[in-house]
Amino acid sequence: MQRFSIDGREFSEDDPALQAALARVHQTKTRPLCLCVTPAQPGIPMYVSKVSGHFQIKRMPESGPEHSPDCDSYEHPPELSGLGEVLGHAIKEDVDDGTTMLRLDFALNKITGRAPPAPSESEPGSVKADASKLTIRSLLHFLWDESRLSHWNPAMSDKRSWATVYKYLTQAAQGKFTKGLHLPSALFIPEPFYVDRKEAIAQRRRAFFSHTDKSDRPGQKLFIVIGEVKEVTGARYGKKMVLKQMPDFFFMISEGLNQRLKVFSDEVSLWNAYPEIHLVTIATFSLDSSGVAHIEEMALMVTTEKWIPFANVDEKTLVDGLVENGRRFVKGQKYNLPSSKPLASVILSDTKPRQTAVYLVPSSPSDDYMAALNDLTSNEKLEHIRWALGDVMPSIPPASVGTVTS
Known part of the structure; x- marks a missing residue:
């Protein structure tokens, strides 16, 4: 405490x-x-x-x-993840009024005749990546960090459900402003769904879409949704997506956008392979005159059963092992960083006297990648472990005796 x-x-x-x-x-x-x-x-x-x-x-x-690693205010050095690149640029905190200003590189209004975002043949978030603005994927990573869903300690076991995710994401959005809007006025996070309450839930959803703050920006206002994907099925034109928390509502995905979503093939592949994991989406969408939702731009993220993000099978193995062994750690996230730049996969906060950062190194890293990794691991305030993928996972230091886990 x-x-x-x-x-x-x-x-x-x-x-x-x-x-x-x-x-x-x-x-x-x-x-x-x-x-x-x-x-x-x-x-x-x-x-x-x-x-x-x-x-x-x-x-x-x-x-x-x-702060002490046992403290709720502790955060790992931002340079170990993609946060370091955008903090102070795309994310600016004002200590005088407690607000945070976010600069986004995606639209929150739809202007008739304006072309949709250009198709990307590269990884999500990397083509337009700019330290002065957050991609849509980066906003999801930021809110996941702010809500501490990227943090884990053993006291959280059996206490994470969508109700937990909903509660802390909603709290994390408070005091965040962007494009002249208070983020909660545009951000829709579906509440936990209960069949016997579906009418009341649907009524609150309709009220949100009808009575949110108005913007003086031109064009039709776009909303942002964060939820867990249940299924994506065929429609007469394009696809439609249903979220687990909104089984009575769907989002239309145009054929053009569906083609651009191929950059998320790894996330979809992992989701298909592991039935226990969650596929989380963040998307901007508009509502047409009939009340149908149409997605404009979106990103996907996979998380473990405990809602901890991961990027590949090896990282899932690492995270699951740490959870099973009762470890305390923070999961690093990319934000705007492309995979060609290194970051700490996890930072263990239960090792003393120094925390331990673990890096997953690709099998054939470039010279630039290794130079950047060497720079990260020069931080003498932490211990550093490199796991060259394809090799046996190195030993992880045990938790220090007396480490607080609640």
């Missing part, structure tokens, strides 16, 4: 007096201090934001690695 110091007084995160203390220092220069580090070190400055009338303590931008 996190503990904080505010004006010299200590509070636990569930202290009934904490809200009043935060109200006193909100919009002042007083910084709450996170006391997760050893007593010999000073506390780590945080800031206070107000969301829906509730005060929250948030970590300062780019301060995640300063």
Whole structure:
């Protein structure tokens, strides 16, 4: 449980007096201090934001690695994943009001006559990749990180369902703004589906589509959906996609878009091979006058049964093994990075005195790839393990005695 110091007084995160203390220092220069580090070190400055009338303590931008690995505010060094490339450019946090500005490279409005996104013959997110903007895949990765669904510790076993994903993704979207919109006004995350409540659920869905904030941008407003794919079937023209959480609603996929989705053949192949995993989609879509949803742009991501993202069979083997052995770790994500650039697949936060980063190295890496990997592994604050794919998986250091797992 996190503990904080505010004006010299200590509070636990569930202290009934904490809200009043935060109200006193909100919009002042007083910084709450996170006391997760050893007593010999000073506390780590945080800031206070107000969301829906509730005060929250948030970590300062780019301060995640300063926290203890056992702390809820800990984040691995951003340069180990694709986050490092976009943080401060496509993602900008404002500590004065607690908001985050996101710059997106995809449209949230549809203008008649404008051509759809050009087909890509390369991997998703890499052709237009730009450190100053988030691709649609990168937005999904960011929200997955913000909701801590990319984090794992043994206390999470048997506690992750779509209800959990829905709850934390919804919370993660709060305070995020883009293109003049508060992200939750455009982001639709389907709630858990129950047959006996389907009419009420459908009514709330229709209300969301009818009463969201209006934008002064030209053209038809587009929505963003994040959900788990149930099936994609043939339609009279193109395909239609059904999400597990919305079996009574479908999304039309044009034949042209369906052809462009071939860049996600690896994700679909993994989904077909492992019945227990989840295929997650993020997509922009419009609603026509009859209420039918038409997808404009989309990306896919596979996750383990525990909703932890992975990219290939070897990475699934690594992640599943860590979960089975009760390890605590953070899963690295690519954001805008193409596969030609390295990243840490996982960062183990239960090894001491230093966390351990594990890298999956392709069988025939380029010289540029190895140079970038050597640069990443020069960080002496962490231990580094390289797994050359095709070789036997190297030994993973055991968890340190006394590591907190809740």
